[in-house]
Amino acid sequence: MGTSTDAKIDTGAMPAAAVTCAFPIFFATTEGQTRRIAERLAEELCQDHLESRAFAMAGRDAAALDWTRVRGAIVGASLHAGKHQKVADAFVRAHVAQLNHMPSAFFSVSLSAASKNRDEVNTAAHLARAFPALSILVGCEPHVAPVMRAGGAGSVNGLANVAPRLMRRVIDRPADVSHGDEAAMLGLLALLSVRPNMPFVSVYKTVLAEQTGDDAWLNVCAPLDPLDNTEARAVREGYRALGIDAATL
Numbered sequence: 001m002g003t004s005t006d007a008k009i010d011t012g013a014m015p016a017a018a019v020t021c022a023f024p025i026f027f028a029t030t031e032g033q034t035r036r037i038a039e040r041l042a043e044e045l046c047q048d049h050l051e052s053r054a055f056a057m058a059g060r061d062a063a064a065l066d067w068t069r070v071r072g073a074i075v076g077a078s079l080h081a082g083k084h085q086k087v088a089d090a091f092v093r094a095h096v097a098q099l100n101h102m103p104s105a106f107f108s109v110s111l112s113a114a115s116k117n118r119d120e121v122n123t124a125a126h127l128a129r130a131f132p133a134l135s136i137l138v139g140c141e142p143h144v145a146p147v148m149r150a151g152g153a154g155s156v157n158g159l160a161n162v163a164p165r166l167m168r169r170v171i172d173r174p175a176d177v178s179h180g181d182e183a184a185m186l187g188l189l190a191l192l193s194v195r196p197n198m199p200f201v202s203v204y205k206t207v208l209a210e211q212t213g214d215d216a217w218l219n220v221c222a223p224l225d226p227l228d229n230t231e232a233r234a235v236r237e238g239y240r241a242l243g244i245d246a247a248t249l
Contacts, residue, residue, distance in 0.1 A: 018066040022051040028077040028088040057091040072103040148174035163249040
């Protein structure tokens with residue numbers, strides 16, 4: 001596992017002038033994935049003509065930010081061994097008053113697409129209860145219902161691309177997820193690993209091609225790679241074996 005560049009807050013000299021940003025995206029990262037997500041979110045906001053940039057929580061610019069100029073904020077961290085980085089916990093606690101008085105959201109990145117680590121669910125649920133004005137969005141599909149029951153705000157996940165109705169039901173009625181929907185969710189997620197090291201985007205596009213009968217879904221742009229014939233056949237056969245009515249997904 002890589003060494004975090006955000007292990008502790010920078011106590012060096014701060015910029016002479018306060019840093020301003022209307023919609024900052026704060027992140028704590030270990031391998032760099034959360035940084036990339038934060039930078040992409042900032043790019044999307046800038047494309048919508050909103051002033052945004054990514055800030056490392058432990059960085060000097062984050063420490064010098066003028067919160068009176070902030071209109072909304074997003075906070076992101078990654079989970080390792082069931083815990084977020086210490087700097088993320090310290091940052092949220094230090095700025096809970098500001099975050100609770102403006103539109104804000106939290107995203108969490110997990111290295112495991114379908115982790116069964118209950119600590120990850122409990123961490124998100126704790127955040128939802130402790131900071132009611134902070135929107136907790138869940139990415140790991142099996143965790144959506146538990147976190148929604150604890151006060152989560154919603155989910156951004158890959159499975160919604162192939163099963164939007166199913167995930168809508170889970171989000172809308174997290175206390176009443178049927179055995180059928182739970183089985184369908186786990187069955188679809190299992191398609192990601194019917195062959196080792198398959199790119200998940202190409203797996204989902206292969207499922208969409210099978211669902212719709214339209215192989216145009218198989219096209220991908222660089223740097224993505226399509227599945228090879230053996231992988232695609234395994235995914236298609238696995239999907240058909242689930243016997244799920246696509247109209248319910």
